[in-house]
Amino acid sequence: MLARPVASAPQTTDDxxxxxxxxxxxxxxxxxxxxxxxxxxxxxxxxxxxxxxxxRPPELRPARRGERTPKQEALESPRYRARALHAFLHHxxxxxxxxxxxxxxxSDAELEFRRGLLAICQDEIRHMGLYAAHIxxxxxxxxxxxxRDWFWKRVPSCRTKLEFVAVMGMxxxxxxxxYAPDFAARFRLAxxxxxxRIQERIAAEEVAHVGFAxxxxxxxxxxxxxxAWAAQLPAPLSPWxxxxxxxxxxxxxxxxxxxxxxxxxxxxxxxxxxxxLPRSEPA
Numbered sequence: 001m002l003a004r005p006v007a008s009a010p011q012t013t014d015d016x017x018x019x020x021x022x023x024x025x026x027x028x029x030x031x032x033x034x035x036x037x038x039x040x041x042x043x044x045x046x047x048x049x050x051x052x053x054x055x056r057p058p059e060l061r062p063a064r065r066g067e068r069t070p071k072q073e074a075l076e077s078p079r080y081r082a083r084a085l086h087a088f089l090h091h092x093x094x095x096x097x098x099x100x101x102x103x104x105x106x107s108d109a110e111l112e113f114r115r116g117l118l119a120i121c122q123d124e125i126r127h128m129g130l131y132a133a134h135i136x137x138x139x140x141x142x143x144x145x146x147x148r149d150w151f152w153k154r155v156p157s158c159r160t161k162l163e164f165v166a167v168m169g170m171x172x173x174x175x176x177x178x179y180a181p182d183f184a185a186r187f188r189l190a191x192x193x194x195x196x197r198i199q200e201r202i203a204a205e206e207v208a209h210v211g212f213a214x215x216x217x218x219x220x221x222x223x224x225x226x227x228a229w230a231a232q233l234p235a236p237l238s239p240w241x242x243x244x245x246x247x248x249x250x251x252x253x254x255x256x257x258x259x260x261x262x263x264x265x266x267x268x269x270x271x272x273x274x275x276x277l278p279r280s281e282p283a
Contacts, residue, residue: 016042033128048106048108059142060090099124170210171237174243180202180203203251207251210256
């Protein structure tokens, strides 16, 4: 079953599935940033629902060409640091929405798995709050900069719950184990200690999210095998875009990735097919 975003999603939230659908489809910025607590009850035998796109508040306009994450020199400016944090906030929003997307799309999955998705969604929403508060401290507001739905253009191509944890948890969220500490160091170099600590805190909490995905992948496949993981990434995604440099070996180990997996990830080079593939955006 497919569903497209609408301006006003159902307002009743008697069960988690209704809450999740409402959250994804809402076009209200305040609800995206601070939704009401989800119900405790999951809908018995809910039919799978694959939402095709999220609702987008009018404040979150698409980014213009050239409106990208600023380089180190620009981060000396509070406004450019706010712009970087705004991009990270939007990554967290997409992650929260996509946890709800998976909860709905794979409604026949284990209840323990769906509860975990909901808990991660709430973590991502809390991370948005940290970013939003510091954006305001830097003199800007959520909506002052454009956004890109990079994750939404890729993750809904996952056909199974196994593909979802491979892409979202072991791929995009795992890449943030590299990107967040890197930007923490950049913010610290620019004299923004508070911004650096926020990113370090989020990086530390992402370890549990990656661990959640890695555990379920191992449960469903029998281990943490690199080739098995790479085979679950829907084209054109590949291991090449699922990590930063240098690899956050210690954090990835804490998330359950084996040394063999990390060695293969570090050494992976895609077959040449024209232009080099870009890395994933910081999550």
